[in-house]
Amino acid sequence: MITIGRLARYVGVSIKTIRVYHAKGLLPEPDRDTSGYRRYGADDAVDLIKIRTLADAGVPLARIRDLRSATDEEFQQALREIDDELTDRIHGLRATQGRLHRLAAGHLTLLPAEVDAHLENLARWEFTPRWVDLQRDLWILVFAAHPDRATALFHDQAETLADPALRRLFLDYDHAHDLDADDPRIDDLARRIAEATRERYESDDPPELDAASDIPALIQDTVNASSSAWQRLDTLIRAHLARR
Amino acid sequence: MITIGRLARYVGVSIKTIRVYHAKGLLPEPDRDTSGYRRYGADDAVDLIKIRTLADAGVPLARIRDLRSATDEEFQQALREIDDELTDRIHGLRATQGRLHRLAAGHLTLLPAEVDAHLENLARWEFTPRWVDLQRDLWILVFAAHPDRATALFHDQAETLADPALRRLFLDYDHAHDLDADDPRIDDLARRIAEATRERYESDDPPELDAASDIPALIQDTVNASSSAWQRLDTLIRAHLARR
DNA sequence: CTGCAACCCTGCCCCAGGGGAAGGGTCAAG
DNA sequence: CTTGACCCTTCCCCTGGGGCAGGGTTGCAG
Numbered sequence: 001m002i003t004i005g006r007l008a009r010y011v012g013v014s015i016k017t018i019r020v021y022h023a024k025g026l027l028p029e030p031d032r033d034t035s036g037y038r039r040y041g042a043d044d045a046v047d048l049i050k051i052r053t054l055a056d057a058g059v060p061l062a063r064i065r066d067l068r069s070a071t072d073e074e075f076q077q078a079l080r081e082i083d084d085e086l087t088d089r090i091h092g093l094r095a096t097q098g099r100l101h102r103l104a105a106g107h108l109t110l111l112p113a114e115v116d117a118h119l120e121n122l123a124r125w126e127f128t129p130r131w132v133d134l135q136r137d138l139w140i141l142v143f144a145a146h147p148d149r150a151t152a153l154f155h156d157q158a159e160t161l162a163d164p165a166l167r168r169l170f171l172d173y174d175h176a177h178d179l180d181a182d183d184p185r186i187d188d189l190a191r192r193i194a195e196a197t198r199e200r201y202e203s204d205d206p207p208e209l210d211a212a213s214d215i216p217a218l219i220q221d222t223v224n225a226s227s228s229a230w231q232r233l234d235t236l237i238r239a240h241l242a243r244r
Numbered sequence: 245m246i247t248i249g250r251l252a253r254y255v256g257v258s259i260k261t262i263r264v265y266h267a268k269g270l271l272p273e274p275d276r277d278t279s280g281y282r283r284y285g286a287d288d289a290v291d292l293i294k295i296r297t298l299a300d301a302g303v304p305l306a307r308i309r310d311l312r313s314a315t316d317e318e319f320q321q322a323l324r325e326i327d328d329e330l331t332d333r334i335h336g337l338r339a340t341q342g343r344l345h346r347l348a349a350g351h352l353t354l355l356p357a358e359v360d361a362h363l364e365n366l367a368r369w370e371f372t373p374r375w376v377d378l379q380r381d382l383w384i385l386v387f388a389a390h391p392d393r394a395t396a397l398f399h400d401q402a403e404t405l406a407d408p409a410l411r412r413l414f415l416d417y418d419h420a421h422d423l424d425a426d427d428p429r430i431d432d433l434a435r436r437i438a439e440a441t442r443e444r445y446e447s448d449d450p451p452e453l454d455a456a457s458d459i460p461a462l463i464q465d466t467v468n469a470s471s472s473a474w475q476r477l478d479t480l481i482r483a484h485l486a487r488r
Numbered sequence: 489c490t491g492c493a494a495c496c497c498t499g500c501c502c503c504a505g506g507g508g509a510a511g512g513g514t515c516a517a518g
Numbered sequence: 519c520t521t522g523a524c525c526c527t528t529c530c531c532c533t534g535g536g537g538c539a540g541g542g543t544t545g546c547a548g
């Protein structure tokens with residue numbers, strides 16, 4: 001009959017772990033020798049190996065304890081469930097690994113490939129890196145918050161930018177960043193953008209506003225904070241559009 | 245600027261989680277509005293998504309915090325390490341899954357296929373199920389405790405049982421279980437076993453005794469506990485062998 | 489304007505699955 | 519007879535949050 005330390009070394013767990021399993025009723029307390037030391041037999045070691053196999057599979061100790069008093073039927077059923085959970089966890093870890101790779105590659109999380117392509121187009125069309133980064137942030141948020149509507153919203157935006165005249169307006173918006181807040185070109189640009197927006201969305205609700213609820217507002221606030229010219233431009237455009 | 249609840253829903257975490265990240269320095273505390281509510285911007289959301297990607301990969305929060313102040317070089321290096329750890333974890337989970345399958349199949353943990361085959365042979369040779377189970381326990385322990393020596397030890401034992409005359413002795417041992425402790429056949433059997441053992445291992449140390457250290461003793465104690473006849477048989481054999 | 493639901497705040501204790509330390513007893517070898 | 523390696527119990531610590539109490543705020547409906 002061996003001591004707790006030997007048993008622990010055999011099975012490859014700590015002494016503490018064994019004592020915890022006793023305390024939680026996973027492994028019955030064995031008899032003690034005359035000096036009060038726990039003494040274990042082979043069946044304890046076998047039990048402990050079973051417990052560790054389940055624990056390594058992520059089964060909570062309480063469930064392992066309950067399984068001790070289960071019928072063979074129930075036990076097999078439980079094993080199947082645990083196996084399925086394990087499979088799911090493996091898939092989950094692989095998905096996380098994929099996200100990790102994208103984080104490493106710079107575009108920090110799951111954006112559909114077409115969005116990445118679009119962002120590269122922006123750079124080619126000579127939008128500033130600042131603008132491209134803001135757009136990336138925006139799409140990440142939109143896809144995180146409204147994965148269902150994000151694709152449609154994105155397609156609308158990509159279409160808009162495919163039109164050279166409309167693209168010009170966005171480029172001007174981009175470059176307005178460094179103007180003085182009271183530059184008259186801002187008033188002109190606001191008028192032109194409001195006009196184009198009304199033209200493009202003859203109905204009164206452009207998809208950006210209703211679809212992604214307040215995420216664009218969130219982005220817009222951040223955007224505005226980086227340039228007083230942009231802030232004024234935003235205010236002017238809203239005023240134009242509100243005036244029907 | 246959005247509230248904590250909105251941010252939480254966007255990113256798919258609980259409010260509590262965000263507050264914990266603030267408390268642990270993972271995510272800087274944002275400014276408060278007039279009523280003391282935290283108000284977040286888009287960059288907070290992007291940061292939070294990054295944090296969650298790492299946390300989902302199992303990176304401890306303290307390490308994520310430290311990574312916030314790392315150079316790009318260090319960050320990429322860390323990502324590679326995390327990726328490797330993830331790969332290891334996936335492999336580990338698959339190994340656990342394999343052990344789980346064997347547990348489900350009855351032979352409760354990793355026994356080499358040849359040991360399983362051997363145990364089936366025992367049943368065919370008409371050893372009792374009780375004996376086969378004891379042998380299974382023994383080999384599980386031996387392979388768990390001394391994987392390096394277990395194979396050689398096992399081959400020795402398998403060889404021994406391949407000899408019909410020696411096998412006869414083990415069968416007699418098995419069936420002695422139900423004899424009275426003072427049955428004279430036990431004395432006879434003990435003598436024959438001691439003789440055969442000496443014959444087989446002309447040197448004085450049979451591999452069982454030195455190789456697997458005290459595991460056989462562990463098994464033997466358990467074995468003896470189940471039958472006073474076995475207990476006496478064991479004592480007699482030891483006495484015979486000790487007398488050179 | 490008043491209610492009331494849905495938010496938000498802080499501070500506190502709880503969980504698993506142990507780790508580690510304190511403070512003490514036991515055993516075997518030299 | 520000491521020394522080192524064991525063992526015993528009890529206690530607090532850690533992570534990654536969950537949940538509750540007890541309070542303040544906001545916005546919308548009646």
